Amino acid sequence: xTASDDxxxxxxxxxxxxxxxxGSAWVQAMLDFEAGLARAxxxxxxxxxxxxxxxxxxxxxxxxxxxxxxxxxxxxxxPAAPLIAALKAQLPEAAAGYVHWGATSQDVIDTAAMLxxxxxxxxxxxxxxxxxxxxxxxxxxxxxxxxxxRTLLQQAVPITFGLKAAGxxxxxKRARRELTRSAxxxxxxxxxGAAGTLAALGEHAADVATALGNELGLPVxxxxxxxxxxRPAAIAxxxxxxxxxxxxxxxxxxxxxxxxxxxxxxxxxxxxxxxPHKRNPVAAVAVLACATRTPGLAATLNGALIQEHERAAGAxxxxxxxxxxxxxxxxxxxxxxxxxxxxxxxxxxxxxxxLEAAGELVMxxxxxxxxxxxxxxxRAREIVDDAVQxxxxxxxxPRRALGQVPERAFAPDCYLGQARAFVDAALxxxxxx
Numbered sequence: 001x002t003a004s005d006d007x008x009x010x011x012x013x014x015x016x017x018x019x020x021x022x023g024s025a026w027v028q029a030m031l032d033f034e035a036g037l038a039r040a041x042x043x044x045x046x047x048x049x050x051x052x053x054x055x056x057x058x059x060x061x062x063x064x065x066x067x068x069x070x071x072x073x074x075x076x077x078x079p080a081a082p083l084i085a086a087l088k089a090q091l092p093e094a095a096a097g098y099v100h101w102g103a104t105s106q107d108v109i110d111t112a113a114m115l116x117x118x119x120x121x122x123x124x125x126x127x128x129x130x131x132x133x134x135x136x137x138x139x140x141x142x143x144x145x146x147x148x149x150r151t152l153l154q155q156a157v158p159i160t161f162g163l164k165a166a167g168x169x170x171x172x173k174r175a176r177r178e179l180t181r182s183a184x185x186x187x188x189x190x191x192x193g194a195a196g197t198l199a200a201l202g203e204h205a206a207d208v209a210t211a212l213g214n215e216l217g218l219p220v221x222x223x224x225x226x227x228x229x230x231r232p233a234a235i236a237x238x239x240x241x242x243x244x245x246x247x248x249x250x251x252x253x254x255x256x257x258x259x260x261x262x263x264x265x266x267x268x269x270x271x272x273x274x275x276p277h278k279r280n281p282v283a284a285v286a287v288l289a290c291a292t293r294t295p296g297l298a299a300t301l302n303g304a305l306i307q308e309h310e311r312a313a314g315a316x317x318x319x320x321x322x323x324x325x326x327x328x329x330x331x332x333x334x335x336x337x338x339x340x341x342x343x344x345x346x347x348x349x350x351x352x353x354x355l356e357a358a359g360e361l362v363m364x365x366x367x368x369x370x371x372x373x374x375x376x377x378x379r380a381r382e383i384v385d386d387a388v389q390x391x392x393x394x395x396x397x398p399r400r401a402l403g404q405v406p407e408r409a410f411a412p413d414c415y416l417g418q419a420r421a422f423v424d425a426a427l428x429x430x431x432x433x
Contacts, residue, residue, distance in 0.1 A: 001247060004272045006096060007262075009131065009325045011286045011289060012289070012290065012328065012329060012332050013288075013328055013332055014286070014331070014332040014335040014336050015123055015124075015127055015331045015332055015334060015335025015336075016123035016331065016335075017120040017121075017123050017124050017234075017327055017330070017331025017332070017334075017335075018331055018332065020116065020119045020120040020123070020327075021116050021120050021328050021331075022324075023066050023070070024066060025060075025061075025063050025116060025119070026079075026112060026116065026324070027061040027064055027066055027069065027083065028060075028061035029059060029111075029112035029115040029116050029119075030079070030080060030083055030108050030109065030112040030285060031060065031064075031083070031087070031111070032059065032216060033057035033103075033107070033108050033111045033112055033115075033216070034059055034084070034087060034099060034100060034108065034361070035055060035056035035059035035215075036212050036215035036216045036250045037100070037101070037102075037103055037212055037215075038051070038052040038055040038056055038098060038099070038101075039052050039053075039215055040054055040208050040209075040211035040212035040214075040215050041098070041101060041102070041201075041204075041208055041211075042205075042392065043208075043211045044112045044204045044207045044211065045204075045207055046101065046102075046201070046204055047098045047101065047207065048098070049097045050095075051094060051095040051098045052098070053199070054061055054091055054092065054095040055087070055091065055098065055099055055260055057094055058087060058090045059087065063090065064083065064086055064087075065086070066388045068082075068086075069083050069086060072085075074295065076105070077317065078105050078106075078109060078317070079106035079226055080106075080107070080108040080109050081105055083103075083108075084099060084100050084108075085228075087099055093278055098378050099235045101200070101201075102193055102198060102200040102201040102205075102208065102226045103156065103191065103193060104192070104193055104194050104313065106190065106192075106226055106316065107190050107191050107192060107193070107224075109320070110190035110225075110226075111163070111190045111191070111216065111218070113232065113319075113320075113323050114187045114188065114189070114190065114218060114231075115143055115216065115218070115333070116323075116324070116327065117183065117187055117235060117323075117327060118183070118187055118217075118218075120327040120328075120331060121179070121183050121327075123331060123334075123335075124179075124242075124327070124330055124334050125176060125180060125334075127331070127334035127337070128172060128175075128176045128179075128246070128334045128337070128338075129176065130338035130342070131172055131246065131249075131334065131337040131338045131340075131341050132169055132173050132176065132399075132430070132431075134174045134341035134342050134344070135165050135166075135168040135169035135172060135249070135341060136165075136169050136339070136427060136430070136431065138165035138168075138344065138346065138360065139161070139163075139165040139166040139168075139169055139423050139426060139427060140400050140423075140427060141160045141162070142160065142162040142165060143160060143342075143423045143424075144160060144162065144413075144419055144420065145161040145162060145346065145348045145351060146159075146160055146351065146355065146412050146413050146416065146427075147159060147160065147161050147164075147263060147348075147351035147352075147355060148353070148354055148358055148362065149204070151195045153255075153427075155358050155361075155362050156362065157362060157363075157365055157366070157415065158355065158362070158363075158412035158413070158415055158416060159416065160416060160419045160420065160423065161263075161346055161348070161351060162419070162420070163419045163422055163423055164252065166422060166423045166426035166427070167426075168248070168249045168252070168341075169426055169427075169430050170426055170429075170430055171245035171248055171249070172245050172246065172249070172337075173430040173431070174245070174430075175238075175241045175242040175244070175245040175246075176242060178238050178241055178242075179238040179239060179241070179242050181238075182234050182235050182237075182238035183227060183235060183238075185234070186230075186231040186232075186234045186235050187217060187218065187219070187231070187235070188219050188220065188221040188225070188231060189209070189212060189213045189216065189218040189219065189220050189221060190221070190224060190225060190226070191208075191209050191212055191213075191220070191224065192224025192225075192226055193205075193224075195226075195310045195311070196223070196224040196226050196310055198224075211398055225241050226310060226311060226312075226316075227307035227308070227309065227310060227311065227312055227316075229304055229305045229307060229315075229316075229319075230302075231306065232301055232304075232319060232323065232407075233301045233302050233304070233305050236297065236298040236301035236302070236322070236323070236326055237298050237301075237302070238328065239294065239298065240294040240295050240297070240298035240326070240330075242330055242333075242334070243290055243291045243294040243329060243330045243333045243334075244291055244294070244295070246287050246290075246291060246333045246334060246337045247287055247288055247290070247291025247292070247333070249285075249287070249337065249340075249341070250284040250285075250287035250288045250291070250337065250340065251284075251288060253266065253281060253284040253340060253344065254284045254288065257281045257284070261354065262347060262350045262354075263346065263347055263350050263351050263354065264344055264345060264346050265344075265345040265347065266281045266282075266283055266284060266340055266343060266344060266345075267343030267345060270308075280333040281340075281342075283336045283337075283339050283340035283417055284336075284340055285331075286332070287333045287336045287337050287340065290329040290330070290332050290333035290336070291333055293325070294329050294330065294333075297325050297326045297329070298322075298326065300318060300319070300322045301317075301319055301323070301326075301415035302314065302323060303314075303315070304318050304319050326353075341351060354369045355412055359397075359398075360389065360397055360398045360399050360410055361398060362412075363409065363410050363411075363412065363415065364384050364388060364398065365415075366409045366410070366414075366415040367380075367384050367402065367405055367409045367410070368380045368384050369409075369415075370405060370406050370407070370408075370409035371383055371384065376430045382397040383402070384398075384402070387401040387402040388401070388431075
């Protein structure tokens with residue numbers, strides 16, 4: 001399915017990554033392997049130079065019927081075999097015989113998967129960086145904007161919106177860093193031939209592998225990883241980590257944007273098909289939808305680690321579609337997040353109003369801390385607990401029930417602890433742009 005015939009593409013295929021992992025992109029990546037292999041083999045004299053160039057010239061996805069290749073994959077159980085047959089059919093006999101020499105179908109598909117990841121990761125990481133920059137701006141601009149903290153969805157103690165945004169920044173930056181590191185460590189050429197020995201290439205095997213890696217711009221693994229699947233599993237985990245970190249931000253935004261809370265607005269909210277008054281936080285909802293799907297996809301790649309001998313019976317095949325979906329959904333979440341955060345409009349006045357409406361009860365920890373200087377923490381807690389109960393029973397304010405308490409104990413901006421320092425530390429550690 002391509003974006004043109006997918007009614008859900010507007011939500012789940014946002015951003016540039018989607019077009020880099022579709023069916024055409026898969027076919028082109030597999031053809032890139034075949035073109036690279038032909039040229040690499042020619043460089044060591046195993047394939048005539050003119051045959052290698054004829055093969056490379058034919059390796060263009062637009063020359064192939066992708067739907068037919070997909071349908072024909074049912075015979076051998078993978079799309080590489082019918083693609084190779086279609087490639088040979090386009091070549092003169094003298095060149096056709098050199099197509100795919102020394103390789104196996106898994107070499108083609110695994111290397112194509114790595115090429116897709118490398119290509120899709122560029123826009124994914126760029127969009128994640130844009131989201132992080134927006135978080136840094138929000139953290140800096142709202143370092144001193146006081147709001148209610150909320151724990152277990154209940155009103156807690158005062159924090160700053162800058163601290164919340166700094167937490168978003170840290171999560172995105174750390175997850176992005178992990179994905180970058182995983183890609184650098186795990187993306188590699190797959191080239192092992194029939195059972196991981198490259199026996200068909202004889203004494204030229206190592207030279208062909210090195211030349212193929214150079215052709216494709218991929219590092220050559222120490223040995224083939226046909227059934228040693230830590231590479232795709234690690235990248236899948238890092239993709240899910242980034243999408244989850246973006247999902248956390250989106251969850252906060254959805255909650256803060258509720259009409260009853262109203263502490264942020266998202267520019268360009270979507271309307272309802274039934275209710276004209278609604279402005280739905282579409283970008284945040286889309287990120288959450290992507291983030292809800294990715295853990296299961298990463299789990300599939302993790303489950304595929306357990307494979308038989310030198311070629312898996314089903315576990316390898318189970319990786320193919322989740323791999324594309326992970327890249328596409330992570331790319332969509334990153335693109336939506338960058339848009340959402342760039343257009344996010346915090347409302348400090350509403351934050352202040354909500355804090356005022358919460359009343360004195362949210363300052364009880366502050367009062368305990370103030371009284372503890374004279375009575376000790378245990379007795380201070382007893383005093384405040386009794387006062388809170390008396391206030392509820394008699395319908396009076398906690399301040400009146402407590403009697404003489406320092407005024408600053410009830411001032412939210414005097415009970416922010418290290419909030420500002422944490423914002424400064426996050427901006428210093430993770431960057432302001």
